Amino acid sequence: MTGLVIALLWFPLLGAAFSRLAGRTSWFLAGAGANALALFVAGVLHIPLKPVIAVLGLSAIAVMAMTPSSGARVPRASEVRSALPLWITAFVLLIGAVITPLNDYDGRAFWMLKAKAIAHEQRIDGPFFQLQSTHSPRNQYPLLAPLDAATVMMFARDGDDRHARALFAMFAIALAFEVRRRFAEWFSPSTAVWLATLLLWIPQIETAGGGARSAGADVPLAAFVGCAFFELIEARAPLRLGLWLACLVLTKNEGVPFALVFLAAGVFVFRRRIIAAAIPLAIAIAAQFAWRARIAPTDEQDFLGQLPGLPQHIGRIGEVLREFLPRFGFLWIAVAVAIAVLVVKRAWRPLVFGLVAILPMLTLYTLAYVVTDWTIAELVRVTATRLLSHFVAPALFLIAAALHVTQSKRWGEISEPSPARS
């Protein structure tokens, strides 16, 4: 229960303060991102973590006390009633995660072990990360999720993984509620509720192995991808985009190319204002480089080092597609239909946004399978579902845009990015 209370209070507190400064966004996701970003930079600078947590909390309270409300409020009973499927699903998922023990492979082998080490050593470059104490597989994996989990453990004064169960489920739930808020603005409240609920029912998200009930970093990455994607569409707050890009870098290795794709797209959306997004991203990348230079080398596969071998391996593309495509599932059939509808109806703007968020990274994932040293079928079997979960928010956006294609078409003609309200 301690972990549940912390997940529902600490991260939303930080996120609410961030929202006061940078505009309305998901309190939980902004809080989880800001908390980990601050702790990571502090850890790289050798600043003790517990005082940083105290300063974060005091700063958040000060911001909440001194700045005017950004318009966020407690939902009315009628709003909760209209979103009942979403609330019920979120409740079952959250309580289920809290009650059932962690049993996924990656969560225990890599991510939660790092969280325990950070909470125990109070450092991100201590003996654990120097491989001087415990065996640390995937030693250089990014630390956003472990830092947030370690924060919960530090509050609970206990390194048991049960305290972080709610935290990981909340990444999926917070993304679902963010999808609901955004889609209600852009499309319609009922479509927003049903697609947000659908997000929590998609097998890639719901599953205990790599999904919302695991302790992996794929669902957090999917949440930050979704938030960054929504900022691009809204085109109002480059600083918020910067937070999400920094979070992408610090969540998983795949987050770096994701962030660079979004940054490149952001240049077209924000023009010169993109600088505000590039600064947090640059800080995160620099801190990541500095940290990795200081800790022991990792045992993970060097994908970038294998890319030059692509011409020799290109013949394996057929095998990759044979293994990869059957993993896409019903959601992607709906996405294909949605893309066809948007093309036929010439709703180019939402189509371009959706494809920019999906195609470059999907191509990169496919190439990673082509150049891998692993058995392709085996690698696809253990990773495809998790990789596809990264695209869930852009995928749902394409479906929503196709369902509201008349509104979507108007996006190309108006400068205001909230067609449902215009």
Add this chain to the structure above:
Amino acid sequence: MRRPALAVLFACAIWFSGHEYVQLVRDSLALLPLRYEERRERVLGGDYVVMQRLASEIPRDASVTIVLRRPRDIDRGIFLNYYLYPRATHFTEPSRCGAGFPTCPPGGRLESLPHTMTRTGVIVLVDGSDMRVISR
């Protein structure tokens, strides 16, 4: 058109994930009355029970060498490594001495291992589901 499309999507979602949610509710109700350790024992099974027994036997400040009897024991070794934290641990696999497993017995013979360990501490053998302390 919107409602039928959403209904089809939801029917698919329920088809693929419905049983998972039903199982989650069932598991949650069944596990709720139990203490958290009992829940772990029920969900994670016999390996977890053995690993917890080992964790209770080995002092928290001990240095532990986890010896993998066969390469396929690596997964159990990884989880043992997790549940033994914060004890200092490293892996040895007699059949695959090399860069990743620097501490090896002569000729890779397991029986000579305790006498050749360069680190002092506890040695735990992982031999399938049989995990036990073989030297202190």
